[in-house]
Amino acid sequence: MSRGIEELLAAAVDERARSLDGLRPAAGALARTRSRVRRRRAVRHSVETGVGVAAVGVVGVALWWGGARPDAPLPPSGSTAPAPATPTPAPSPAPSSATRAPTPAAAPGLPPALPAPDDLLARVGPGWTLTVYRSVPAGADPLAAPTAHAVLAVAPDGTRYRLADLPAELGVRVLHWRAGDESARVSWGPFATDDMTTGWLDLRTGDLVTDAPDLPRAPDLPGASYLADVGDSGELWLAGVDGDAWSLYVVPASGEPRALGEVDGAVSVASVSPDDSRVAWATAAAPGQALVVVDVATGDRTQVPLDAPDGECSVLGWLDDASVLASCFDYTGDGPVVDWDPRLERIGVDDGSVARVQDIGVGDPFVPSFSHGAHTADGTVAFPAFTLTADLGMASVCANSVWSWGPDGLQEVRPTGDDVLGVGAAGDDVLVESTTGCMQGAAPSTLTAHAPGASGTATILAPVPDDGAWSTALVSWTPAD
Numbered sequence: 001m002s003r004g005i006e007e008l009l010a011a012a013v014d015e016r017a018r019s020l021d022g023l024r025p026a027a028g029a030l031a032r033t034r035s036r037v038r039r040r041r042a043v044r045h046s047v048e049t050g051v052g053v054a055a056v057g058v059v060g061v062a063l064w065w066g067g068a069r070p071d072a073p074l075p076p077s078g079s080t081a082p083a084p085a086t087p088t089p090a091p092s093p094a095p096s097s098a099t100r101a102p103t104p105a106a107a108p109g110l111p112p113a114l115p116a117p118d119d120l121l122a123r124v125g126p127g128w129t130l131t132v133y134r135s136v137p138a139g140a141d142p143l144a145a146p147t148a149h150a151v152l153a154v155a156p157d158g159t160r161y162r163l164a165d166l167p168a169e170l171g172v173r174v175l176h177w178r179a180g181d182e183s184a185r186v187s188w189g190p191f192a193t194d195d196m197t198t199g200w201l202d203l204r205t206g207d208l209v210t211d212a213p214d215l216p217r218a219p220d221l222p223g224a225s226y227l228a229d230v231g232d233s234g235e236l237w238l239a240g241v242d243g244d245a246w247s248l249y250v251v252p253a254s255g256e257p258r259a260l261g262e263v264d265g266a267v268s269v270a271s272v273s274p275d276d277s278r279v280a281w282a283t284a285a286a287p288g289q290a291l292v293v294v295d296v297a298t299g300d301r302t303q304v305p306l307d308a309p310d311g312e313c314s315v316l317g318w319l320d321d322a323s324v325l326a327s328c329f330d331y332t333g334d335g336p337v338v339d340w341d342p343r344l345e346r347i348g349v350d351d352g353s354v355a356r357v358q359d360i361g362v363g364d365p366f367v368p369s370f371s372h373g374a375h376t377a378d379g380t381v382a383f384p385a386f387t388l389t390a391d392l393g394m395a396s397v398c399a400n401s402v403w404s405w406g407p408d409g410l411q412e413v414r415p416t417g418d419d420v421l422g423v424g425a426a427g428d429d430v431l432v433e434s435t436t437g438c439m440q441g442a443a444p445s446t447l448t449a450h451a452p453g454a455s456g457t458a459t460i461l462a463p464v465p466d467d468g469a470w471s472t473a474l475v476s477w478t479p480a481d
Contacts, residue, residue: 104160109135109148109470111463113160120153120161121182121203124480127427129154130177130184130203131447131462132166132476134191138469143192145169146472151184151203154461156427156449164206172201172208172476176229179480187226198226213251215239224249229481230296231276238263248279250296260299263292274375275321280349282306282315282326289313291324293349304352311340316373317381323348325357325381325405327367336391342366344405358405362390365403365410369394374425376452380406382413382430384420398438402430402450412455414448421445426479428452431461433477444473 104112110133117123135148149166151174166172171191175198177184182203189196199210215224221240227248228236234252241247241262248260263281270281280293289312291304306313311330318324324347329340342360347353360366365385367373373383384399386392402414402423413430414420419438424431429449436443447462462474 105162106467107148107162108467109133109146109465109473110150110152110162111160111465113152113162116153116161116163120163122180124153124155125179126480127156127429128179128480129426129431129447129461130174130478130480131160131474132172132174133462133465133473134166134171134475135465135473136471138471140471142471148465151201151206152462153203156429156459158449158459158461160462163203164201166201166206167208170208174201174476174478175226177478177480184478185226194222196225213237213249213257215249215251215257216241216247218242218245221246228270228272228279229276230272230279233276233296236260236270236272236279236296248294258299260294260296261301269315269372271315271318271324271372273318273321274378277321278349280315280318280324282313284312291315291326291347291349302349302352304347304349304354306345306347306354312369313345314367314369314371316344316367316371316383317375319346319375319379319381319406322350325373325383327371327383334393336389337366337394338362338388338390338392342388358410360388362388364388365401368397368399371399372422374423374430376404376425376430377406377428380404382423382425384423387416402432404430411453413450413452414458415456418446424477424479429459431477431479432458433474444470447474447477 102114104114106112131152131154133148133150133152134146136142136144136146145168149168151163151166153161153163169191170188172186172188175185175187183200184203186201186208187196187198188208197210198212199208201208213224215237216239217223218240224237224239226235227238230236230250234250237249237251237257239247239249246263248263249257250260251257264283264285270279272279277297278293278295280291283290283292288309289306291306292301293304294301306328308328308330311328313326313328316325316327326345326347328345329337329342332340338361343356344358344360346355346357364387366388367383367385371384373381376382382402382404385401385403386397386399387401398419400419401412401416402420404411404413414432418434418436421433421435421438426449429451431447431449433445433447435445444464446460446464448458448460450458462477464470464473
């Protein structure tokens with residue numbers, strides 16, 4: 001789905017870095033006692049600050065209240081629609097300040113945003129996005145105090161609302177936000193370090209409250225890390241228990257954590273099924289690689305063999321509750337990627353089936369290693385890619401387009417352009433974080449939303465502030481669940 005967890009597990013996965021699968025962890029959330037099945041989306045958020053990011057699930061439900069269009073900006077709190085005017089020859093008075101629509105306000109280091117009405121958080125719905133800006137001027141010491149550090153809520157049409165300011169000395173990444181909640185699940189720590197704390201961010205005040213389970217910790221390993229949300233079952237956490245051994249835990253809203261067994265480092269990029277019942281990742285620990293699937297309720301695990309003994313399979317996302325989409329190739333040396341038999345495969349987690357569903361040749365989209373996708377609709381996954389040429393190798397290649405695979409085969413979501421840092425889903429839209437460079441010296445990123453079947457058109461959700469040159473700006477984001 002995160003970069004922070006990948007850094008945490010770097011020592012565990014360096015030995016076989018090429019074989020890591022490509023999903024980000026799905027982000028966790030407030031546990032709920034009510035029973036419901038939620039469609040989840042895996043999403044990656046890339047953060048140049050080094051504090052890391054998380055992948056998140058969202059529910060495709062449009063915002064609706066008071067007769068307003070789902071994508072319309074919120075009216076100011078307490079405003080009322082004017083009554084129909086009675087015809088009169090006298091000129092109508094100018095609208096009062098109580099009924100005049102608010103104007104987005106610019107602030108140094110932030111894009112224009114409206115002030116948040118007092119009841120904003122109670123009225124938003126899935127399809128919105130929570131963003132964190134930590135804007136440092138270009139040329140300044142990256143560890144210098146930022147010009148702005150704030151959290152903003154963004155409506156589906158791109159209207160932004162400034163919620164709260166954040167401590168300048170910290171790096172904050174959002175893990176999950178449920179629409180209607182006044183708090184979001186976050187991790188934070190000293191800026192540009194891996195010393196992270198997990199807890200809750202009060203979106204009204206900016207206050208941070210620690211809330212993490214007491215899990216085992218091996219002396220030479222970092223502390224437990226939040227990994228994923230599993231709906232009514234609670235949250236998944238990863239803990240180093242002994243030497244280089246890691247264990248997966250499910251942490252319920254109440255009660256004691258429950259161990260799901262030891263895992264390898266590749267679980268750091270695991271993906272949760274749309275119904276929150278299972279977690280899956282690809283591992284190189286088995287000959288030829290394998291897909292590992294763990295039942296969250298029982299801890300039962302199965303392995304589906306993948307026929308890639310000298311190659312790699314990256315899990316892009318769950319197509320539905322019973323199958324995942326993987327990008328595979330057979331490494332045959334230093335020749336071009338097109339000679340490695342690149343392909344997309346559908347893996348059945350119940351029947352153990354592995355079916356080649358798409359050959360990738362010259363001119364087709366190939367998924368780079370360490371990439372991941374987003375479940376956008378039942379049977380469909382969106383993913384970043386670059387276009388194969390006859391002589392293109394793997395080294396130093398950045399994804400520069402977004403595609404999806406589903407019932408209609410390959411579909412272009414965002415055409416070739418700026419380098420893609422991550423993809424996600426909010427409602428029916430595919431979210432794309434992009435920048436003008438994905439390697440060293442990358443510029444600040446932009447977050448856009450792309451409607452299905454509308455390649456080439458986009459709604460800008462989180463732009464680079466236009467009041468100066470910045471080395472960092474948008475550092476974390478998550479769509480509302």
